[in-house]
Amino acid sequence: MNKKLCLTLAIGTAVLLSSCGKKLGQFNSDYFSVNPNPLEVVGEKVPATVTGNIPAKFFVKNASVTVTPYLVYDGQETASQAYTFQGEKVQGNAPVVSYEYGGTVTIPVSYNYVPAMAKSELMLDFVVKQGSKTYALPRVKVANGVIATAALANAAGVNPALAPDAFQRVINDKYAADILFLINKANIRAEQLKTDAMVELQKEIKATYGDSTRVLKEINIKSYASPDGTLEFNTALAQDRENTTKGYIKDQLKKDKIKEFGELTAQFTPEDWEGLQKLVSQSNIQDKDLILNVLSMYKDPEQREQELRNLINVFDVLADQILPKLRYSRITASIDVIGKSDSEINAAFDSNPRSLTNDELLYAATLTDDNGRRQAIYEAATQIYPNDYRGWNDLGMIQYISGNYNGAKNSFAKSAQLAGGAAEPQMNLGLIELLNGNYANANKYFGSAAGQNGLGDALGVYYLKQGDNAAAARAFADSKSNNAALAQILTKDYSKAKSTLAGINKPDALTYYLTAVLGARTNNESMLLSNLRQAIKLDNSLAAQAAKDLEFANFNLSSILN
Numbered sequence: 001m002n003k004k005l006c007l008t009l010a011i012g013t014a015v016l017l018s019s020c021g022k023k024l025g026q027f028n029s030d031y032f033s034v035n036p037n038p039l040e041v042v043g044e045k046v047p048a049t050v051t052g053n054i055p056a057k058f059f060v061k062n063a064s065v066t067v068t069p070y071l072v073y074d075g076q077e078t079a080s081q082a083y084t085f086q087g088e089k090v091q092g093n094a095p096v097v098s099y100e101y102g103g104t105v106t107i108p109v110s111y112n113y114v115p116a117m118a119k120s121e122l123m124l125d126f127v128v129k130q131g132s133k134t135y136a137l138p139r140v141k142v143a144n145g146v147i148a149t150a151a152l153a154n155a156a157g158v159n160p161a162l163a164p165d166a167f168q169r170v171i172n173d174k175y176a177a178d179i180l181f182l183i184n185k186a187n188i189r190a191e192q193l194k195t196d197a198m199v200e201l202q203k204e205i206k207a208t209y210g211d212s213t214r215v216l217k218e219i220n221i222k223s224y225a226s227p228d229g230t231l232e233f234n235t236a237l238a239q240d241r242e243n244t245t246k247g248y249i250k251d252q253l254k255k256d257k258i259k260e261f262g263e264l265t266a267q268f269t270p271e272d273w274e275g276l277q278k279l280v281s282q283s284n285i286q287d288k289d290l291i292l293n294v295l296s297m298y299k300d301p302e303q304r305e306q307e308l309r310n311l312i313n314v315f316d317v318l319a320d321q322i323l324p325k326l327r328y329s330r331i332t333a334s335i336d337v338i339g340k341s342d343s344e345i346n347a348a349f350d351s352n353p354r355s356l357t358n359d360e361l362l363y364a365a366t367l368t369d370d371n372g373r374r375q376a377i378y379e380a381a382t383q384i385y386p387n388d389y390r391g392w393n394d395l396g397m398i399q400y401i402s403g404n405y406n407g408a409k410n411s412f413a414k415s416a417q418l419a420g421g422a423a424e425p426q427m428n429l430g431l432i433e434l435l436n437g438n439y440a441n442a443n444k445y446f447g448s449a450a451g452q453n454g455l456g457d458a459l460g461v462y463y464l465k466q467g468d469n470a471a472a473a474r475a476f477a478d479s480k481s482n483n484a485a486l487a488q489i490l491t492k493d494y495s496k497a498k499s500t501l502a503g504i505n506k507p508d509a510l511t512y513y514l515t516a517v518l519g520a521r522t523n524n525e526s527m528l529l530s531n532l533r534q535a536i537k538l539d540n541s542l543a544a545q546a547a548k549d550l551e552f553a554n555f556n557l558s559s560i561l562n
Contacts (some may be wrong), residue, residue, distance in 0.1 A: 043467030050107040059097040073120035080109040153464035161424040163390035165362035186240035216261035226326035227271035238268035245329035389418035423452035509539035
C-alpha cells in the first residue's frame, strides 16, 4: 500500500496516523452477545449464535480478523468453525466492518456435546493479519457453561415392542349340525342323526361330561319352514320342528348324563325368505336373476307365496334342490374350552417346559416381574419353538432392558429373519440403531414398524436426538415416561410435564431428577430440593451432575450435596 495514501497532513506540525497505520486494539467482551447464554444442548449439539457489535473507530481498514470460537472445559478445548472479517481496504470476500461506523458481525457456533462441557467457557480467539504481519489478540470470554438437560434423552429408556402371546384361558368353540325334514313333516328321520356333522356335534357335546376343561355354555335350536306354503301352516310346522328337535336334544342330554350346562334355547322362522334368496343367488340356475326380481317385487305375503308357487311350476329346480334345504332345524352347541390356570402354567414351566404350547410359554413370561425368570422362559421358547419369531423378539426385549444390547441386537435380527415383515422386530432393531447413534438406519426401521404400539416413544427419542423438541412432544403424545416428560420440559409445557412425571408407574432416579429440573424452571424450590434428594438417594452419581448443572445455578444445593 502506498504510504502517501496512509498519511494525512495536519495544520501546523501535527501529523496524525490514519486507521491504516495503527495496530488493531484488543476486543472487549462487552462487544459480544451470545444466544443462548448459557449455551444449551439441542439434540446432540451445542449450537449458538455470537453477535459482535464492533464500535466506530475500532476496526482498522487494512486488517482482517479470523475469529475461532473455542469451548474450553475440563483442561481441554474444542473449536467451532472459524470466521473471518475484514477492514474496508483489504482485498477479499469476507464481511466488511467499517472503520468510521463500526458494524455487526455474526458468528454461528456448534459443538458435538460431551458431558464435560456442562462446566465450560465460550472463548473467542482472534488472529489478525495486517499486510505482511500476523499477530494474535487476547482471547475474550463471551459465555459460561452449557445447559445439558436435552442430553438426558435416552433410547435405553424406551420399552422395546413385545410380540404378544395369543393365549386365551377360555376359548369358545361352536359346533353346528342341521336336521333336514321332508316337506310338511316335523318328525326326525334316523338317517339325519347319522350325518358327519351330527355325529361330530353329538361327540363334542358328550365330551363335556366329567371334563372340567370343557363347559357346555349353550345349545341353540333354530327351526325353519320353506316359504312355499301358507303363513299359517308354515308357522305351525316350524314350531313343530322346533319342539321335535328340542325334545330330541333333551333326551340326548339325559342319555349322555349331562345335567349341568348353560341353557337350551330355541326359535323358529315360519317362512325363510332370506334363506331362499341366498340359495337362489348362490345357485347355477340360468334364470336366477329373474327369480330374485320376482321375489323382491312383492311385499304382500299371500301374493308373494302365490308368485313362488308360479315359479315352482316353471322351475323344477326350486322344488327339487332349493326348497328342501329350507326345511330344517339347526343345532348349535357353544362349548368353552378351559386352558391351564396361571399356577398350572408356572408349574409346567418349572417341571416340563416342553409340555407347554408356545403361546402358553410366552404367556408364562407375563406372569412375573422377575426379568431373570422372564429371560429363562423366552430362552426356552426359542429352543422349543425356534421358528417362531415372537420368542426371539421377546428374548431380545429382556436383553435390551437388562443392558445386553449386543445380545438384544442378535435376537432382534433373528426375529426379523423369521418374522416375515412383522413390526415388532423392526421397531426394536430401530431402537438398537438409535442407541448407537445411527439415526438414518433407525428412521428406516421405524418406517417399517408403522402402527406398532409403542413406536411413538421410540420416535420421540429419535426427534429429541435430532433436536426437534416439538416433534418429539407430539410423538410422545400422552405417554408416561421420562423421555416424554423431558420433551415437554424442553418445549416449556411444564404443566403437562408435571402430570407426565406424576403418572410414571415405576419412577426411577431420572424421574426424580427431571422433577427437580421442573421445580427449578418453575421456581419451586421445595419441589427441586425434595426430588433432587430422592434422585441422589437412588443414584448417588447424580450429586456430581447436579453440582455443575446450570438448571440449578440460582439455588442453594448445599443441604443436599454436602
